[in-house]
Amino acid sequence: MSSPSTRARGRPARLDRPGTVETALRLLDESGLDALTMRRLADALGVQAGALYRHFATKQELLTAMAERMLAGVPAAAGDGPGEGAARDWSEQLADLARDLRTALLARRDGARVFAGTHSTGVNTLGFAEAVTGVLREAGFGDEGAARALMTVAGFTVGHTLEEQAAVQPGNEDSADPERLRRAVASGSFPHLTASLPTLTSTDFTGHFEFGLRLLVQGLRAVEQEQEQP
Amino acid sequence: MSSPSTRARGRPARLDRPGTVETALRLLDESGLDALTMRRLADALGVQAGALYRHFATKQELLTAMAERMLAGVPAAAGDGPGEGAARDWSEQLADLARDLRTALLARRDGARVFAGTHSTGVNTLGFAEAVTGVLREAGFGDEGAARALMTVAGFTVGHTLEEQAAVQPGNEDSADPERLRRAVASGSFPHLTASLPTLTSTDFTGHFEFGLRLLVQGLRAVEQEQEQP
DNA sequence: ACCTGAACACCGTTCAAGT
DNA sequence: ACCTGAACACCGTTCAAGT
Numbered sequence A, B: 001m002s003s004p005s006t007r008a009r010g011r012p013a014r015l016d017r018p019g020t021v022e023t024a025l026r027l028l029d030e031s032g033l034d035a036l037t038m039r040r041l042a043d044a045l046g047v048q049a050g051a052l053y054r055h056f057a058t059k060q061e062l063l064t065a066m067a068e069r070m071l072a073g074v075p076a077a078a079g080d081g082p083g084e085g086a087a088r089d090w091s092e093q094l095a096d097l098a099r100d101l102r103t104a105l106l107a108r109r110d111g112a113r114v115f116a117g118t119h120s121t122g123v124n125t126l127g128f129a130e131a132v133t134g135v136l137r138e139a140g141f142g143d144e145g146a147a148r149a150l151m152t153v154a155g156f157t158v159g160h161t162l163e164e165q166a167a168v169q170p171g172n173e174d175s176a177d178p179e180r181l182r183r184a185v186a187s188g189s190f191p192h193l194t195a196s197l198p199t200l201t202s203t204d205f206t207g208h209f210e211f212g213l214r215l216l217v218q219g220l221r222a223v224e225q226e227q228e229q230p
Numbered sequence C, D: 001a002c003c004t005g006a007a008c009a010c011c012g013t014t015c016a017a018g019t
Helices: A017-031 A038-044 A049-054 A059-070 A074-078 A090-106 A111-116 A123-138 A143-168 A178-187 A191-200 A205-222 B017-031 B038-045 B049-054 B059-070 B074-078 B090-106 B111-116 B123-138 B143-168 B178-187 B191-200 B205-222
Strands: none
Touching: A017 A038, A017 A059, A038 A049, A038 A059, A059 A111, A059 A123, A074 A090, A074 A123, A090 A111, A090 A123, A090 A143, A090 A205, A111 A143, A123 A143, A123 B191, A143 A205, A143 B143, A143 B191, A143 B205, A178 A191, A191 B123, A191 B143, A205 B143, A205 B205, B017 B038, B017 B059, B038 B049, B038 B059, B059 B111, B059 B123, B074 B090, B074 B123, B090 B111, B090 B123, B090 B143, B090 B205, B111 B143, B123 B143, B143 B205, B178 B191
């Protein structure tokens, strides 16, 4: 019973999952998602590309682990309780959770694209979902309403951040390009779009996000009574 | 002045943009986005891959043209007026526009993924945006509120349909996989998620979509007075 | 047990040359 | 003017062989 640890006697492994994910996230920040290839990651780790497949079955599995890692600390920040004052309103807690998710995705280059392309079932991701449904169920929403509200809020937040990062990054093959939009709107007959164009091309993404968030929270307030459990 | 048309005397071109986009959309339906390569598309058109670059500068430009084509008819369907009865409420018109967008994206395999990865400024896409902002501005919303509501509704609809198509397609490398989610939730301590799990793993996507849409519409109704122009 | 070396079956894109 | 042929510089993934 000399506790032979999880690694048998022999050369220590040069690769492990946490270290590989950390290096992958660093490469993501440096060069973006399109430049994150298994070969380049292997290079950065001083290893051959094939060696990565001993730790991740596919590139998709690596991306899922990266998405999960990006959410570290998000659920904890929201569960920090009411502090010294009174317990916060459910709508403020919900809005803060959405803000924390957006912040976590914005913290890494192409963070929303990585997250949107995966479906992590790790503790960070499930912890976030647990926190959101918890706030809503404890506020009186039913199981179904809480689940659907989670999906709506998460979908909105990821969708918004996807657009935000696409617009902000200058070299992202896509590029929202406000100039092209302006020319296209001017070249056709779109009176309503013309009037709203300054807002549509504005870079006040926090303002846009808060507007959508308020819509969702106010919408939830409006259906609160129907959702309440007697 | 014998109107020499846009094509000079010579062999007729074998490729043109509309035909190429149509074939690309057929391939998309048959094999999905991951299998839609420039080489396979060229094969289907009986041409070498390099020939495609005389009509589309990049694959991204082709995908943008495909996204634009997918929205054909969507703005027209919404602008069909009140018919014989009274004019419909702005909220019903807005909800119908969002439903039409979802339907158009669902009509093609990976439609939401194609649409989310592009930023078309063609008449179909701008026509849809014009219809949404038009409904809102004529209902009394300001230019800024109408623009932000458009972004929120479009972002929600695309985000929802992205998840819906990822869950529905069985061979899509990603796969939402309800079984894996069930196991992960059961293996940790997530009481609220456990309660909401039946809804989270349900395939009533229309129900989920209508819930989110109602939230947004009710939210807009709640902020209607602040947004109204005096 | 873990990694190397090398291959397999592809990609998007470019460009001289043909017609 | 439009397309072919062929190349360039890559991909993700697999797997026998080494240590």
